Amino acid sequence: MGVGAGVSAGAGAVRAKRMPRAVRERQMLDAAVRTFGQRGYRAASMDDIAELAGVSKPLVYLYLNSKEDLFTAVIRREARALTEAIRAGVGPAGLPADRQLWNGLRAFFTHTARHPDGWSVLHLQARTHGEPFAAEIAALREEIVAFVTQLIAAAAREAHRDPDLPEREVAGLAEALVGAAESLADWAGATEGVTARQAAATLMNFAWAGLGDLMADRPWTPPEEEAGPAPAEPAAQTG
Template sequence: MGAVKTKRMPRAVREQQMLDAAVETFGRRGYMAASMDEIAELAGVSKPLVYLYLNSKEDLFTACIRREAEALVGAVRAGVDTGLPADRQLWDGLLAFFAHTGRHPHAWSVLHIQARTHGETFAAEAAAMRAEIVAFVTQLIVVAAREAHRDPDLPEREVAGLAEALVGAAESLAAWANTAESVTPRQAAATLMNFAWAGLGNLMTGHPWSPPEP
């Protein structure tokens, strides 16, 4: 009888396997310390195959940034129902953000730390992801602001700074939540909602914004 042929793994599947290993290695060890040998070993493939598929360490890292940025933005957008009130949309978006970054701490390290500190090309990829999230948050806030001011023509620039501040706070809070013990995505989201939506005034007087029941 002839030898049994094993089914060859599709290239796209193998590439994702390599990217999974690369994200974990970059996130855990940092871009400079991570080696292609270590990534190949974790992926269960040869180093020449990693180079064949992804050309170089720089190209591999860029592919990791792009994949994880797309996944994070997609998770936030998928978590928001635009038919709900503005505060609920913001809550759901924040909850989706913290849930995703909590489930994928190595990916968040790649996006939030490694990509920003190892070259302009990498930083530009991370900045594009951040700009998309800021634009999304701006739309959520401007709807609420127009309703509050009873001005349907209130320009986006009036809330652009608030969106930038909110995204910056979420980024810092995600980094903290991933290193602190027993901080759930719901707790992180509620902390930011109380700070951003209810405002410090309500928080200090004992009237915080209350998240909906899960």
Template sequence: MVGGAVRTRRLPRAERERQMMDAAVRVFGRQGYRGASMDEVAELAGVSKPLVYLYLKSKEDLFTACIRREARALTEAVRGGVGDAALPADRQLWEGLHAFFRYTAENPDGWAVLHVQARTHGEPFAAEVAAMRAELVVFVTQLIAVEARAAHRDPDLPEREVAGLAQALVGAAESLAAWANTTEGISARQAAATLMNFAWAGLGNLIAGRPWTPPPT
């Protein structure tokens, strides 16, 4: 220390960016895209506003970067949660759902950015979330299809046979996460169990070759 001045530790660029992104996700998640300001992000990150612009160019670029980071983290959490591909399909689905609800509960601001803010402010933000959702649907479709092919002893069973179920399951998980995050006392495990109880009876019957069929017209 010279003349009473305190030297601030110079952070590596990656760490500084992470610090600003963490602050931005919090501000966007709580204030919304239109309500958030770069001044708030800079203050929360403990940096100057010009530095935020130097690293992340504009508010739109910053918001897009937040969406991409949170989408990547969520999909990685789900894939990592499923883990062992040798597990039965219901166990894999349970582990994936538990990971999904655990992540959304532990990162409410990031989930708000993905589920609320990005979807309500038009392109290109909505397209970023749609890409994440499509990746999750493909992942769930493949998970269900593998088990269905084995049960039906039909290695050529097309994925379209279960793609609609995957779409419905991902949509239900998104809605349930929004509810769980605003309902006191609902844990990630409870939310995952709720969706398994709702979905697996139907999925299990379909995989076993016992689908429900509509009455004749």
């Protein structure tokens, strides 16, 4: 009876250590984000990820098939978390466009500061290792640009300057704004003492002040081309 009780208790302990698949998979993805983010895709190994997750390497393969599939799963999870943070941070649709953008930028910089390894995966690692990873990031960026495009178009409507601001102009402004935010997130992460609020304020001062002039019908225009002869073509090199 004593032996049977001991065996039963031991089996219960084994069962107690078992985790739901979703929890175990999250542990593996957490370990993968940290490893990929800090070491890069090429240098990261499945052994490292398994050890950090506290599981065997065969279990990682069982759950996530391959290193490529694991990296793709990491990209998708981190991309979803970033877009959800931005959309949640923007606030209700009834807010003025500049307030929505301010809220969204603060949410973006807060998220990237809190998840530096995830941001490294999205902005650095996934972009530099070809397809299919680059396609995943292109889809993420396209979604964010579309969202910012909507905010800029809303600002134009609010200003009553040009509710039909040319689509190409709005798209270009959104691309520029998102690109600036990405670069600024890298700078803020590498610069000690820069807060998410400071990074967002920097971009608002840089970008929204200019957008404010545009909405007030004070756009910057390039200088007229100076009259005069066209520059000479460089002489062909002869060997």
